[in-house]
Amino acid sequence: MTGPSYIPGAERLGPDTGGSMDTPNLPPRAVWHTVESPSGSGWFTSMASYLKRESVWPQVLYDPASDRLGQFAALDTSGRALRNDGTSRTNRTGRVCIQVEVCGRASEPWTDGFDPAGKPNFLKLIGAMRAWGIPDTWPAGAPQRYPGDHDDRDRATWLGRGGHYGHSQIPGNDHGDPGAIDTSKVPPNGTTTPGGGSPGGVSRAQDSINGLLYGYGAHGDHVTAVGRALVAAGFGSHYTTGPGPDWTDADTLNYADYQRSLGYRGSDADGVPGEESLIRLLGALPSRNDTPTVSLSNLIAAARADVPAATGHLTHPDDVLTVENALVAEGLLASSYADGSYGTRTVSAYAAWQRRLGYSGSDADGYPGRTSLSRLGDAHGFKVTP
Known part of the structure; x- marks a missing residue:
C-alpha cells in the first residue's frame, strides 16, 4: 500500500531533508511523541521553530487544541526524533516510520477531552497513516502512564510488527512520552478518515x-500461508499484490468471502479467522512453536566448509536456506542462489546485510555473528540457537 508523501492541507514547515528507509521490507509504523509544551496555536509555531533549530524534527507536528497540522518532511522519508538502537537507525525502520510530535505533555495526556470527530486535520493525518497500511493497532500495548517503567521496549515487536507506538516503547530510547494517551482515540475507533484510509466497514x-495473531495488522509467515491458501481455494480476488506477511484489508475481505462460502453470515463472516474455518482452510492450526530455527554454529560451519568446496556443496542446507530466503527478501541475494549452500554469493549477501546494520571492515565479512543473525531472524521469523 502506498499513501501520500504530503498530507493535503498540512502546513509545510521544512526542511524536507528526510532520508530513505533502511528496511522498507518491514511493516509500516507510526510513533507518537509529545513535545513537552502546552497546546495551542502559538505553541505550535514556537515548537516548529524549536524542532528545526535542534534538528530533532519528526515528519509531522500536530496541535490538538487548534487542530493545526504541519510537516517537516515527506511521510515516506525518515524523521530525526528517535535515537538509534545500537547500530539500528530506528528513524529509518519500516516501509514508513511516520513520527508525530504533539503539542502537549506526557504527564497530562493530550487525549483527555479530545474529540477526534471534530478535528478534520487530525483525521487527515490518521487517513494518511491508514493509506500507508499502518494498522490501527498498538503492538506494544497502550503507552504507559508517565514516566513508566519502560518494560514494553521489545526489539522483536518493534522490528516485526507494524502499527502505532509511543516514543517510550522504542528500543534504544529512554523518553517517557507520550504518556497514557487514549488508544481508542489514536487512531479513532470506527472513524472514517479521508485519503483512502477508511476502514469502510472492513473489520x-x-x-x-x-x-499467533490473525486479522488486520498481524504479521508473519503464517499470514502469508493463509493468503496463499485463500488464493489456492479461489478466494484471492481482493489482492492487488501479495499475498504477503502483513495482514491487510485485502486479506480480511478474501477471508470473509471464504467464510461465506462455508455458510457463515453476519458477524461470523467478518474476515477474521476462527479456529474452525482456519482448520478447514489449512488442514491444521499453525503454532508459534512452528517457528523455524537456525543454528549459529551450523551456519558458521557451513560457511567455512561450503566456500572452499565445489559449487553447490551442502553442509547444513536447512539452516543455510532459511537465512538465504531472508537475504532474498531483503533484496540482497538473487533467488537463484538460495540453494542451501553457503557459497561466495551468500557470503557477499550476508556481508551486505552486516553493512546495512552498520558494521564495517572485518565485522562485515559475510560470516554470521549472533547479533546480526538475530536481527535477520527478528525481521524474517526465525529463531537463532547456539
Whole structure:
C-alpha cells in the first residue's frame, strides 16, 4: 500500500531533508511523541521553530487544541526524533516510520477531552497513516502512564510488527512520552478518515489462535500461508499484490468471502479467522512453536566448509536456506542462489546485510555473528540457537 508523501492541507514547515528507509521490507509504523509544551496555536509555531533549530524534527507536528497540522518532511522519508538502537537507525525502520510530535505533555495526556470527530486535520493525518497500511493497532500495548517503567521496549515487536507506538516503547530510547494517551482515540475507533484510509466497514479486529495473531495488522509467515491458501481455494480476488506477511484489508475481505462460502453470515463472516474455518482452510492450526530455527554454529560451519568446496556443496542446507530466503527478501541475494549452500554469493549477501546494520571492515565479512543473525531472524521469523 502506498499513501501520500504530503498530507493535503498540512502546513509545510521544512526542511524536507528526510532520508530513505533502511528496511522498507518491514511493516509500516507510526510513533507518537509529545513535545513537552502546552497546546495551542502559538505553541505550535514556537515548537516548529524549536524542532528545526535542534534538528530533532519528526515528519509531522500536530496541535490538538487548534487542530493545526504541519510537516517537516515527506511521510515516506525518515524523521530525526528517535535515537538509534545500537547500530539500528530506528528513524529509518519500516516501509514508513511516520513520527508525530504533539503539542502537549506526557504527564497530562493530550487525549483527555479530545474529540477526534471534530478535528478534520487530525483525521487527515490518521487517513494518511491508514493509506500507508499502518494498522490501527498498538503492538506494544497502550503507552504507559508517565514516566513508566519502560518494560514494553521489545526489539522483536518493534522490528516485526507494524502499527502505532509511543516514543517510550522504542528500543534504544529512554523518553517517557507520550504518556497514557487514549488508544481508542489514536487512531479513532470506527472513524472514517479521508485519503483512502477508511476502514469502510472492513473489520480491524484481531484474534489469537494457537499463539499467533490473525486479522488486520498481524504479521508473519503464517499470514502469508493463509493468503496463499485463500488464493489456492479461489478466494484471492481482493489482492492487488501479495499475498504477503502483513495482514491487510485485502486479506480480511478474501477471508470473509471464504467464510461465506462455508455458510457463515453476519458477524461470523467478518474476515477474521476462527479456529474452525482456519482448520478447514489449512488442514491444521499453525503454532508459534512452528517457528523455524537456525543454528549459529551450523551456519558458521557451513560457511567455512561450503566456500572452499565445489559449487553447490551442502553442509547444513536447512539452516543455510532459511537465512538465504531472508537475504532474498531483503533484496540482497538473487533467488537463484538460495540453494542451501553457503557459497561466495551468500557470503557477499550476508556481508551486505552486516553493512546495512552498520558494521564495517572485518565485522562485515559475510560470516554470521549472533547479533546480526538475530536481527535477520527478528525481521524474517526465525529463531537463532547456539
